[in-house]
Amino acid sequence: MSNELVGGLGVLALLVLLLLRIPVAFAIFAVGFVGVSVLASPGNALSLLASETYTVASNAELIVIPLFILMGNVATETGMSRKLYDAAYAVIGSIRGGLASATVVGCAGFSALCGSSVASALTMGRVSIGEMERFNYSPKLSTGAVAAGGTLGILIPPSTGFVIYAILTQQSIGKLFLAGVIPGLVLMSLFVLMITVLAFIKPQLAPQGPKTNLQEKARGLLGAIPITVVIMITIGGIYSGLFSPVEAAAVGAGLVIVYGFTTRTLTPGSLWRSTRSAVVTTTTVMLILIAAHMLNPFLALSHIPTAVGDMLMGLDVGPYGILLLILLTYLILGCFLEGFAMLVLTMPIFFPVITALGFDPIWFGVLVVLTLEMGLISPPVGINVFIVKSVAPKVPLGDIFIGVAPFWLMMLVAIALYVMFPQIVLFLPNTMIT
Secondary structure, X not given: OOHHHHHHHHHHHHHHHHHOOOOHHHHHHHHHHHHHHHHOOHHHHHHHHHHHHHHHHOOHHHHHHHHHHHHHHHHHHOOHHHHHHHHHXXXXXXXXXXXXXXXXXXXXXXXXXXXXXXXXXXXXXXXXXXXXXHOOOOHHHHHHHHHHHHHHHXXXXXXHHHHHHHHHHOOOHHHHHHHOHHHHHHHHHHHHHHHHHXXXXXXXXXXXXXXXXXXXXXXXXXXXXXXXXXXXXXXXXXXXXXXXXXXXXHHHHHHHHHHHHHOOOOOHHHHHHHHHHHHHHHHHHHHHHHHHHXXXXXXXXXXXXXXXXXXXXXXXXXXXXXXXXXXXXXHHHXXXXXXXXXXXXXXXXXXXHHHHOOOOHHHXXXXXXXXXXXXXXXXXXXXXXXXXXXXXXXXXHHHHHHHHHHHHHHHHHHHHHHHHOOHHHHHHHHOOOO
């Protein structure tokens, strides 16, 4: 049996395991370990397991994951996420569609603290869906706005998706974080634009909210100052070169904890819950990365990346045609697979092709992460849709998928913009002080 055939069977086995809902880390590890055992030897597989586990566990850059997750968890416990929504609600809530737009803006702001799409959708869903229901918003629009707005959590830094991409491709975490800022804000603006257009075409979808006076607007904006300051210090510190991403994560986590104890919105019990949740999430990510370091040698031994790369490079469609095929593959896989699993499975195959074509790896990372976002609201998996369903159990699942469709189209528009104008992505990382 040839190495290529073993590799193909291994990839097929991995897809089957993932579709059977075997935990991502276990599925990747099993295929990688067995594959290396077959193509090399069981001894090599065991040796690789020991060495790669140590390599991943000793990578200091990965400290950003638990620290940023802790920062987001504490921000939720202290009510900072609610204050973000209240600020957006006070400023734009009174216009038609304003509550849905405020939800998207709130999701974007909260994403800059937690770095998690699921956490953003869950937290902002609990805050906003009841308000939109109270003012007779269409359930399709309200749930669609929450599910789509939550996807900003994987694009606007800090993003766990960027961290994993950086580790897999040996890119700068700091540059990837900064590369996601402007694209994230552009995508947020496209979502708000879509809500405004829908409200204009069908006013019954999004009635006007209650008007707020200047005092109420000022109160709402003042409430958002602490979270805004934390975001500016962490992201601004990375951009200016004052902090490394790890240091920025530590500073951000420390600031929200100090804020919580100072305002007495954080208790030792809630800090313990936040810390435990951060540890659990970090453990999941670490297991996936360790498994990825088992899978990559198997793919290399099987020559699958080389074969696929040669096939793509041999196509007479030009560099952008190959890029389009790669992104289309991500879109299709996103309908069935979890995002981190796609990164681990595809980066060893596609990344050498991208670098050979001369594309900027930071720019490609943003395109990939944005495409992964689309999978979060694509049927039949669409994890953000199911998260929103848990918050709004009365809304049929089909209605939520209908509600996210316009936002999914806006993501396609965003990808087209970033492909045509790469400087939207690369401006901040290229001017970053290192």
